[in-house]
Amino acid sequence: MDLSNNYDKGMRLKRYSVYFLTLFVLFVIWKLSVIEDGVDKLQLLREALELHKEKLQLSQQQLLLLEHLESNRGSNNNDHANHPVIYAVTPTYARLVQKAELTRISQTLMLVPNVHWIVIEDSEKKTDLVRNLISESKLVATHLNAKTPPFEQLKDKDPRWKRHRGVEQRNMALKWLRENFQPKRGKGIVYFMDDDNTYSIKVFKEIEKVKKVGVWPVGLVGGLNAEAPIIDPETGKVTGYKSGWKPNRPFAIDMAGFAISLDLILEKQEAQFSYMMEKGLQESEFLSYFTTKEELEPLADNCTKVYVWHTRTEKPTITGIVPGLEV
Ligand code: UDP
Ligand code: MN
Numbered sequence: 001m002d003l004s005n006n007y008d009k010g011m012r013l014k015r016y017s018v019y020f021l022t023l024f025v026l027f028v029i030w031k032l033s034v035i036e037d038g039v040d041k042l043q044l045l046r047e048a049l050e051l052h053k054e055k056l057q058l059s060q061q062q063l064l065l066l067e068h069l070e071s072n073r074g075s076n077n078n079d080h081a082n083h084p085v086i087y088a089v090t091p092t093y094a095r096l097v098q099k100a101e102l103t104r105i106s107q108t109l110m111l112v113p114n115v116h117w118i119v120i121e122d123s124e125k126k127t128d129l130v131r132n133l134i135s136e137s138k139l140v141a142t143h144l145n146a147k148t149p150p151f152e153q154l155k156d157k158d159p160r161w162k163r164h165r166g167v168e169q170r171n172m173a174l175k176w177l178r179e180n181f182q183p184k185r186g187k188g189i190v191y192f193m194d195d196d197n198t199y200s201i202k203v204f205k206e207i208e209k210v211k212k213v214g215v216w217p218v219g220l221v222g223g224l225n226a227e228a229p230i231i232d233p234e235t236g237k238v239t240g241y242k243s244g245w246k247p248n249r250p251f252a253i254d255m256a257g258f259a260i261s262l263d264l265i266l267e268k269q270e271a272q273f274s275y276m277m278e279k280g281l282q283e284s285e286f287l288s289y290f291t292t293k294e295e296l297e298p299l300a301d302n303c304t305k306v307y308v309w310h311t312r313t314e315k316p317t318i319t320g321i322v323p324g325l326e327v
Pocket of ligand 1: 090091092093121122148165166169193194195196312
């Protein structure tokens with residue numbers, strides 16, 4: 001009697017454990033499928049976000065613009081509204097120091113009121129690195145891309161002067177401005193702001209004064225401590241240039257040493273940079289479209305102050321990559 005009882009109990013226990021195990025296995029299978037479903041959904045969501053990130057970026061920019069307009073309208077002294085918009089045009093290309101350069105430039109621009117940053121990547125496609133950096137800066141910005149054709153691309157071993165740099169990108173910015181603004185809209189100034197230079201916020205105060213084409217000295221360029229327009233003390237006009245390199249160029253001025261009114265940029269539709277221009281004469285030939293030496297407006301205390309430096313960042317030598325870190 002006892003024996004058969006024990007036998008029954010054993011069987012029941014076994015049956016229960018089989019039930020339990022089956023249920024457990026079913027539960028695990030169900031849970032896994034739910035998780036898999038979730039992963040699938042996340043994947044879909046990710047793809048959707050990837051597809052729409054361009055639109056998201058545009059919406060964020062539109063919101064920022066609206067906020068700026070609102071705060072301009074709201075400000076009592078109308079301080080903001082009196083500042084002309086400075087369109088800062090920055091070509092940039094992928095390299096180890098790119099994020100560091102763009103961080104420096106964007107954080108300078110955060111200190112400048114009424115700036116509109118136009119960033120043009122030298123690439124087939126816009127990158128997330130630049131997209132995120134712009135978006136985190138909260139600057140009013142336009143993100144574009146234009147790839148330098150391979151035959152014009154600076155090779156690693158080439159000396160820097162051998163090729164034109166930033167041509168495609170600056171032209172893309174000019175095209176964008178001309179497509180998006182009507183001539184005679186007033187109050188706008190265009191400044192070519194390379195990603196590796198160093199800018200005092202004082203230079204933007206000078207840029208605000210530009211009527212047509214303003215000029216000022218640039219430090220650490222042209223083989224001198226600074227390149228500077230020479231001013232006639234009598235007339236206050238530019239008579240020549242102090243430069244260690246071809247001072248007789250029609251305009252011996254670095255890209256960082258001038259700014260042009262948006263109206264003028266829109267008026268002279270044909271003006272752009274070109275690979276046909278002689279090396280080192282981009283600035284000079286470009287400025288020739290807009291102005292004459294006599295018409296230049298000397299700024300930065302009659303061209304006696306240096307508020308921008310043509311600094312260059314050394315190419316770092318690295319011996320390895322730490323995975324998972326965006327530099
Ligand atoms: N640049 C670029 N693609 C290149 C090389 C340069 O878009 O292949 C950009 C660079 O990021 C910078 C500008 O063009 O904003 C001028 O380049 P760089 O500073 O090398 O010229 P340099 O100071 O020697 O005149
Ligand atoms: Mn440079």
